[in-house]
Amino acid sequence: xxxxxxxxxxxxxxxxxxxxxxxxxxxxxxxxxxxxxxxxxxxxxxxxxxxxxxxxxxxxxxxxxxxxxxxxxxxxxxxxxxxxxxxxxxxxxxxxxxxxxxxxxxxxxxxxxxxxxxxxxxxxxxxxxxxxxxxxxxxxxxxxxxxxxxxxxxxxxxxxxxxxxxxxxxxxxxxxxxxxxxxxxxxxxxxxxxxxxxxxxxxxxxxxxxxxxxxxxxxxxxxxxxxxxxxxxxxxxxxxxxxxxxxxxxxxxxxxxxxxxxxxxxxxxxxxxxxxxxx
Amino acid sequence: xxxxxxxxxxxxxxxxxxxxxxxxxxxxxxxxxxxxxxxxxxxxxxxxxxxxxxxxxxxxxxxxxxxxxxxxxxxxxxxxxxxxxxxxxxxxxxxxxxxxxxxxxxxxxxxxxxxxxxxxxxxxxxxxxxxxxxxxxxxxxxxxxxxxxxxxxxxxxxxxxxxxxxxxxxxxxxxxxxxxxxxxxxxxxxxxxxxxxxxxxxxxxxxxxxxxxxxxxxxxxxxxxxxxxxxxxxxxxxxxxxxxxxxxxxxxxxxxx
Numbered sequence: 001x002x003x004x005x006x007x008x009x010x011x012x013x014x015x016x017x018x019x020x021x022x023x024x025x026x027x028x029x030x031x032x033x034x035x036x037x038x039x040x041x042x043x044x045x046x047x048x049x050x051x052x053x054x055x056x057x058x059x060x061x062x063x064x065x066x067x068x069x070x071x072x073x074x075x076x077x078x079x080x081x082x083x084x085x086x087x088x089x090x091x092x093x094x095x096x097x098x099x100x101x102x103x104x105x106x107x108x109x110x111x112x113x114x115x116x117x118x119x120x121x122x123x124x125x126x127x128x129x130x131x132x133x134x135x136x137x138x139x140x141x142x143x144x145x146x147x148x149x150x151x152x153x154x155x156x157x158x159x160x161x162x163x164x165x166x167x168x169x170x171x172x173x174x175x176x177x178x179x180x181x182x183x184x185x186x187x188x189x190x191x192x193x194x195x196x197x198x199x200x201x202x203x204x205x206x207x208x209x210x211x212x213x214x215x216x217x218x219x220x221x222x223x224x225x226x227x228x229x230x231x232x233x234x235x236x237x238x239x240x241x242x243x244x245x246x247x248x249x250x251x252x253x254x255x256x257x258x259x260x261x262x263x264x265x266x267x268x269x270x271x272x273x274x275x276x277x278x279x
Numbered sequence: 280x281x282x283x284x285x286x287x288x289x290x291x292x293x294x295x296x297x298x299x300x301x302x303x304x305x306x307x308x309x310x311x312x313x314x315x316x317x318x319x320x321x322x323x324x325x326x327x328x329x330x331x332x333x334x335x336x337x338x339x340x341x342x343x344x345x346x347x348x349x350x351x352x353x354x355x356x357x358x359x360x361x362x363x364x365x366x367x368x369x370x371x372x373x374x375x376x377x378x379x380x381x382x383x384x385x386x387x388x389x390x391x392x393x394x395x396x397x398x399x400x401x402x403x404x405x406x407x408x409x410x411x412x413x414x415x416x417x418x419x420x421x422x423x424x425x426x427x428x429x430x431x432x433x434x435x436x437x438x439x440x441x442x443x444x445x446x447x448x449x450x451x452x453x454x455x456x457x458x459x460x461x462x463x464x465x466x467x468x469x470x471x472x473x474x475x476x477x478x479x480x481x482x483x484x485x486x487x488x489x490x491x492x493x494x495x496x497x498x499x500x501x502x503x504x505x506x507x508x509x510x511x512x513x514x515x516x517x518x519x520x521x522x523x524x525x526x527x528x529x530x531x532x533x534x535x536x
Contacts, residue, residue, distance in 0.1 A: 030287035030398035062451040111469035119513035132386020144284035168460040196316040199358040205422040267375035
């Protein structure tokens with residue numbers, strides 16, 4: 001009996017696996033890539049990004065949808081490591097700096113003897129959608145090709161105006177929004193968890209979370225074993241009961257509460273570069 | 280294209296209102312939502328909300344057309360403010376940061392949704408129509424929190440009654456891609472871009488008839504048409520942003536205060 005039984009489990013398991021493979025719906029490769037995308041936090045190897053892959057990534061970015069197909073964005077490809085360090089504080093094989101940019105359309109309108117009088121609010125928000133769709137396409141293409149990626153909005157911290165000096169950006173109607181670093185990750189990693197429960201995905205209308213849902217949400221974000229935390233998360237060591245508590249207490253990237261007398265540097269830059277509007 | 284993901288990225292195209300009645304299965308909808316929330320975002324704080332609607336009457340009121348599913352993407356710091364308050368803390372978000380970073384995060388999530396939909400054979404449209412007209416209607420229709428939450432775009436999902444004849448053209452090198460530093464455009468560069476955008480497929484679905492209407496260039500028709508109207512059609516957006524907490528110096532300057 002024992003010997004007979006020992007013959008079967010292996011082939012049976014293999015057969016079961018094969019049947020399951022044939023009957024289960026396999027996820028589309030694009031979905032697999034979407035779920036595999038993760039942030040490589042600065043630990044890129046020195047391996048360069050081949051021009052053919054860079055071209056493929058840029059082509060995917062350009063294919064992204066944009067309002068009225070006007071592509072109100074531009075991308076600066078940075079491969080100079082010193083420039084990358086000064087601009088973003090990171091080193092990677094390449095950095096793509098995506099800008100909300102209507103200066104191309106301004107120039108084209110002027111060449112046609114007309115103008116492009118955008119509503120300033122729409123210039124900002126719709127331009128950022130165009131940027132976001134293009135940038136995410138670039139990141140998905142890079143992930144599909146096996147490259148590591150990191151999005152950073154570090155351009156908006158510190159001396160925000162350095163991007164104009166370093167990259168020669170037009171003075172008005174061009175705003176660097178987000179940078180995508182590309183390279184070979186030095187270490188394996190896993191994608192961080194995302195919240196998709198109450199408070200984020202709402203059915204039919206917006207529902208404010210009930211106290212018990214808030215508690216559930218806070219506790220879910222503490223589950224480091226499920227990948228909600230960064231690998232170097234130290235909220236417990238720093239005396240915080242919850243990860244999100246540590247985030248709110250300092251790392252909450254929104255910075256200090258709003259004060260019109262001490263505006264965010266980004267706010268001042270929006271004024272200087274023509275993204276102003278009447279409220 | 281050998282890589283199926285790259286092929287999917289290149290196959291995404293907009294369906295402009297011609298969605299059939301064929302519903303999107305609930306499995307597919309859940310897969311699209313799961314893909315959408317996977318998108319990278321600042322600090323993994325996910326400062327956005329997605330309102331899922333399958334109510335045709337609501338869609339009609341929101342955007343003037345219908346699809347089996349509408350996803351309204353909102354920048355939303357209210358969720359994290361609620362979490363902070365529950366812990367006896369405050370979540371202070373600078374409004375300029377909230378606007379720029381929040382809109383970026385929603386765009387990345389929305390792009391994931393349309394790519395996932397394409398992978399599943401589902402057609403889509405990303406629309407910024409939620410920013411036009413009486414913007415405050417969303418607070419009424421979708422019960423949005425009065426502050427710290429505002430709608431930025433909608434994604435419509437369904438099956439198109441017809442596929443477009445042309446794949447729309449896109450600018451790349453010499454248009455949107457700059458190597459090393461930004462290259463300013465001279466008259467020659469402008470002429471080259473105008474010629475490129477005059478190509479058959481470029482504006483096909485925006486105005487196929489620009490030549491018949493006597494315009495020298497596709498973009499001339501654009502600037503004199505919807506491009507020109509863009510100055511006025513978003514007039515209600517700034518007051519709505521201000522009401523929802525986007526009260527920043529760049530608003531004040533236009534007032535001269």
